[in-house]
Amino acid sequence: MARIKDAFADAGVTGLLHARDIDSGAELGTGADTLMSTASVHKVCLVSTVFREAAQGRLELTRQVEVAPERRTKGPTGLAVMLDPARLSLRDLAAQTVAVSDNTAADVLWDEVGLETVNRTMAELGLTRTRAVHAMRDLVASMVADAGPAGPAALVEPATVARLRVLDPAHTNHSTARELTALLAAVWRDEVCGGEHGELLRRVLGLQTWSHRLASGFPFDDVQVSGKTGTLPTLRHEVGVVGYPDGGRYAVAVLTRSASTAITLPAADAVIGTAARIAVDALRAGGR
Template sequence: MSVEDDIAAVFADAGCRGWLRAELVGRPGPAVDLGGESPVVAASVYKVLVLLAVGRAFDAGQLDPHATVRVVPRECTPGPTGLSLFSDPVTLSWLDLSRLMITLSDNAAADVLLAAVGLDAVHALIDELGLAATRVVGGTAALQKQVIHDTGALSLGEAVGLLASNNAIHESAAFDPAYTTATSAADINRVLAGIWTDAVASPDTCATMRSILAQQIWPHRIRSAFPYADVTVAGKTGTIGPIRNEVAIIAYPDEVPIAVSVFTRAARSDVYLPIVDHAIGRAAHLAVTALRREANVEKLPVYDRTVSDVPQPISR
């Protein structure tokens, strides 16, 4: 069996469909691919694109990263974490808003930042990088409105409750990449690789983005498969309804970093599905281990940031 077969079995055992691509950063070489070019629902993974658009606005002088903005919680996009849960208005910098958007997956911070840079800037970024499967139709508030509309609910809380029930099927355009914000594992790997090789923004801004992505707090998906103090896992989760995703850069000491993006859709709609979270980590571990073995990464010097060749899938 190939590593792709092993990964497919992991997804099947967890009761979900899965898409994955893993490849070396900044070097030609093998890749592990399971539907990596297919469009998938991005969920909060789209915030990586917002982060990059904001970083470019910093570089262009359109936003001062250390200038402050006042955010009023009652006016914010709701979310399970971050600013919308606060009791009082808060003032913080554009840079720290970016940090909250990634590290906590703060919906409010994401929508404030998207409004500041504009959706057109994100679309231009997608076109420039040639992200053929990627489309951002709006921020988190737009996505929430779609879910409320499709379920016939009167509030976001009611919609979430309906979607989490396994007693009835509640479909939404938010779960279909043809109608909602979408990407592919290959596209997001390209974005992450660009950040890690200083190819998509200034070196200082790319370094800041790498630092922020490495500060993500969630340990239950890809990080769960790499519980080592000397292994860096820098990435972004995405969750909505049956959709559970994570994209990341895995960096072992003195080795070439590996980009791995995993997207899933579960058969069940429970709010918590730890078996699927574990499968995402397991699939990532299988892919990264195969790449380290097949490409003999341990013997390669640290990558050259000027290299941007696209790896080819492993053939077996």
């Protein structure tokens, strides 16, 4: 743990981490039970619920949904930046939600299943400290209100960041590093949903395009990283599963907060991969 804490300190962040061997149950962590605002990491809870609901016959993944331009949630990717009407299936909306962290696609799914269904699913899985408080549109609206008349430009001002409710786990979607790896382990062990639905869920969680955080710690062609980032002012997270060619499977959650309010902090992004690699190497060494 000392190496991980030193890595966080060198990158100018405070960090929470939990890693677990999905098959043996071996685990390690630092600050693993501390509540943290999850930002877009909570989309893993959302899409897991969508596929679980489908597996239980309460939702049809191939059902098409019209997403009109006026229905879209603000965001830098996906449907939010498109100008024309779109029609997608629920499973393709789930793919967009993970692949490019599409806020609009996520909100269509939030509307489909509801916050309480997501929270009930987490409770059924034993994740009692993982809770959704609002959909993405409400998270964005909270930030707009707290930023004030200066708008997004104010989100790099320390005084503005200090009053953002979305950074306080008491007022926003939240979880712990330990519970997030427990969720991922449940997905990979077919405990969220099995059979075809479990395979489809893992496929979706493997679609993320960003490689600058968790995946940066595992730059190998034969190591698969399935992850989901989360980003808010000063917060940079990623949770995911690292799969090795020898069959080893490791769920990792790295949740960080930077001292700097700058938007671009490459070291803060990269330390997520560094810390995850140290943790996974330790688990692999302990298992041999």
